[in-house]
Amino acid sequence: MGIENSEQSEYEQPEEISLADQEKQEAEPTKKPKTLIFDTPFHADPETAKQALDDSGMQKEIPRGALSVATLLERRGFEASVVPMDAFLSQEFMKGGEERERLLKEFYEEEAPKETRELQQKVIDEAFFITKMRENLHRLIEEVNPQVIAFSYMFSPTERSIRAMVRYIRENFPDKTIVLGGNAVSFDDDSRETFLDPSKNLGADVIVNREGEWTMLDVVESLEQAEDDKTKLDLSQIPGISYWDGEKVVDSVSERKRGDPIEIGPLSYNKIILPEGVNMGDFNHYVLFARGCMGRCAFCTSLEMYRRVVSSIGLESYRQELDFVARSVHEKEGGEKTVGLLDDDLLLELGLDAEGNVTREESEIVERKTVFEIVEPILRDIHQRYPDIQFTAQARVGHLRENDTDEKNILNPEANTKIEKPDEVLRKMKEVGINLVFLGIENGSQEILDTSRKDTKIDWIKPACRKIKNAGIEVGAFWIVGLPGATYEREKQSLEFLQELIDEGLIDQLESHVFVPLPGSASRKQKSIVGTMKLDEDFETKRQSLFNETPTYEYIDPKTGRVVFSKTQITELFNETVNLGKKLK
Ligand code: B12
Ligand code: SF4
Numbered sequence: 001m002g003i004e005n006s007e008q009s010e011y012e013q014p015e016e017i018s019l020a021d022q023e024k025q026e027a028e029p030t031k032k033p034k035t036l037i038f039d040t041p042f043h044a045d046p047e048t049a050k051q052a053l054d055d056s057g058m059q060k061e062i063p064r065g066a067l068s069v070a071t072l073l074e075r076r077g078f079e080a081s082v083v084p085m086d087a088f089l090s091q092e093f094m095k096g097g098e099e100r101e102r103l104l105k106e107f108y109e110e111e112a113p114k115e116t117r118e119l120q121q122k123v124i125d126e127a128f129f130i131t132k133m134r135e136n137l138h139r140l141i142e143e144v145n146p147q148v149i150a151f152s153y154m155f156s157p158t159e160r161s162i163r164a165m166v167r168y169i170r171e172n173f174p175d176k177t178i179v180l181g182g183n184a185v186s187f188d189d190d191s192r193e194t195f196l197d198p199s200k201n202l203g204a205d206v207i208v209n210r211e212g213e214w215t216m217l218d219v220v221e222s223l224e225q226a227e228d229d230k231t232k233l234d235l236s237q238i239p240g241i242s243y244w245d246g247e248k249v250v251d252s253v254s255e256r257k258r259g260d261p262i263e264i265g266p267l268s269y270n271k272i273i274l275p276e277g278v279n280m281g282d283f284n285h286y287v288l289f290a291r292g293c294m295g296r297c298a299f300c301t302s303l304e305m306y307r308r309v310v311s312s313i314g315l316e317s318y319r320q321e322l323d324f325v326a327r328s329v330h331e332k333e334g335g336e337k338t339v340g341l342l343d344d345d346l347l348l349e350l351g352l353d354a355e356g357n358v359t360r361e362e363s364e365i366v367e368r369k370t371v372f373e374i375v376e377p378i379l380r381d382i383h384q385r386y387p388d389i390q391f392t393a394q395a396r397v398g399h400l401r402e403n404d405t406d407e408k409n410i411l412n413p414e415a416n417t418k419i420e421k422p423d424e425v426l427r428k429m430k431e432v433g434i435n436l437v438f439l440g441i442e443n444g445s446q447e448i449l450d451t452s453r454k455d456t457k458i459d460w461i462k463p464a465c466r467k468i469k470n471a472g473i474e475v476g477a478f479w480i481v482g483l484p485g486a487t488y489e490r491e492k493q494s495l496e497f498l499q500e501l502i503d504e505g506l507i508d509q510l511e512s513h514v515f516v517p518l519p520g521s522a523s524r525k526q527k528s529i530v531g532t533m534k535l536d537e538d539f540e541t542k543r544q545s546l547f548n549e550t551p552t553y554e555y556i557d558p559k560t561g562r563v564v565f566s567k568t569q570i571t572e573l574f575n576e577t578v579n580l581g582k583k584l585k
Helices: 005-012 019-025 046-057 064-075 085-095 097-107 114-144 156-172 189-196 213-225 302-306 315-331 371-385 422-431 446-451 458-470 488-503 567-581
Strands: 035-039 080-084 148-152 177-181 206-208 241-244 249-251 283-287 338-341 349-352 367-370 390-395 434-442 474-481 509-514 533-535 553-556 563-565
Touching: 035 064, 035 085, 035 114, 046 114, 064 080, 064 148, 064 177, 064 213, 080 085, 085 114, 097 114, 114 156, 148 156, 148 213, 156 177, 156 189, 177 213, 189 206, 189 241, 189 249, 206 213, 283 315, 315 338, 315 371, 349 371, 367 371, 371 422, 390 474, 422 434, 422 458, 434 458, 434 509, 446 488, 458 474, 458 488, 474 488, 474 567, 488 567, 509 567, 553 567
Parallel strands: 035 080, 035 148, 148 177, 177 206, 283 338, 338 390, 390 434, 434 474, 474 509
Antiparallel strands: 206 241, 241 249, 349 367, 533 553, 553 563
16 A cells, blocks of 8 residues: 555654644544553663663664554554653653752761662662653643553563553553553563553553554554443454453464555654653664564574564655654754664565565565665665765675585575675665664674574675775674573684674674573574573563673573573673773774
């Protein structure tokens, strides 16, 4: 389905809406259920609550998944808005210094020893965080008056915030329908139970699994049919959800078939409710043409989310989204002017039909092009209009490999298609303003890469970096310590390889993390991996550590149970990796 003209013109003036404007627009009462989706701040413990807000100087992230859900609802006639709660809270935090100081004085004696005082400050900060979150939640619900309140649960460190908000809604707005969606909740059985089991005092109504747009549409349509009476709501026929059947969590009768993102149209950025003093230029901005990739990396949730079936939002939506974000970034005062082209793999080859649309039907494919080549004319146009904007991108190493001695034995060939004329493609990438390409190198030990199903050969890495550098583009390296297959010796070897990459000037930036065994990733299901990994006892409450700097597991010998790669060792090697990265700018 194409994008209709009316939608186009609505989109071309995506001004931010204030709450007052929103109220005006909503003067006409409608029977159709309204939806308000909250994106939630990181809050794993008092420390991270503070950190999340203290980073108020940092730019904010657009909750793109939630916005995509809201966009489809709107285009199908259901009002929907999105609240980036961390943007609201960081505003509160910035102006709340005095209030936090006053609370500290009011509740605690001043003479306490330094350590106690720090602890007291943390308690006050967390209380401030939760109080302000509730106040904003309450105000926004009263002002917008939605029937459906939804939460985007993408990362496990946001679970505490979401729990606090869901509980508050249950107590203060018992008639609202509460829905959760997003990557983290889609794959995590424990979270699902926590939110759905009414005995746990949260009592959310529905969890939407995986891509949420079409499922959420079904949920609001069902609510509309139930005519405000939730007891008439029949969830059993909606594919792709989980809910409480009175005794236990049940998944709907069928899984939802993947939808075609072209139906959604360009993201309606004007559906984001912004706090006073914040505008679109204060956010980091990204665009993605394709959803999914052909990799099967054991640490990633892409396989479970997209099942190696790649879909696309289409060129027209891409053009309009990029135009909007480029303008927002261009107009902001100062700071880096960067837009992320965050397709998982910008060099992934896709099949195109005779009309130039992405197709998965082999019989319709008339040519194959990389994602970059497909979107190149749009990037070129944007670059001409906004030359101050730089793009960053990410890609798989395998596309840029040199001739292999054993071409027939390429691991996962669909994920590693060697692109034709790589130098020309890279030259064009540079021409349109891409100045940094991140490669998912992840590690420098072949054994670790193999156990982690990275489907990359170590020998491919340096030539790929060299090609990118030769085109005048910087290379960023994603790096992970403690991946499946890791041992102390292998990680030492990996460090040596990293050292070589740095010494030979083949990488310019390093983004390193400690591996997190995410629910939904193969690392949590593949028996050969699961048996070697001993998760922390409190793993379920901690799960994804905030900035992935501390391991939440250690490696054991599956036969004897003896620890073979300890947390201390993983941390030590991670720190060494970070230190190596400091040599770069
Ligand atoms: C852009 C991006 C970022 C950006 C912005 C993140 C942000 N906060 O918005 C940056 C670079 C900052 C980033 C950082 C991180 N990211 Co990131 N990021 C992505 C990326 C590449 C694209 C996201 C996107 O726009 N997708 C397209 C939109 C349309 O889809 P979506 O977001 O998945 O949302 C769909 C569903 O999840 C669901 N949904 C989402 N919200 C809601 C809400 C409701 C109500 C409903 C019904 C449905 C629903 O429906 C949506 C539409 O289909 C994805 C990978 C990917 N290709 O998706 C990783 C990804 C989301 N990131 C991931 C991770 C782990 C991180 C980090 C924690 C990494 C780290 N250790 O630092 C940090 C967290 C930073 C932070 N504070 O937010 C993981 C999440 C893993 C998981 N939980 O399963 C992903 C999936 C990558 C991966 N495969 O491992 N990230
Ligand atoms: S290539 Fe990237 S997006 Fe694809 S499965 Fe591997 S880590 Fe995930």
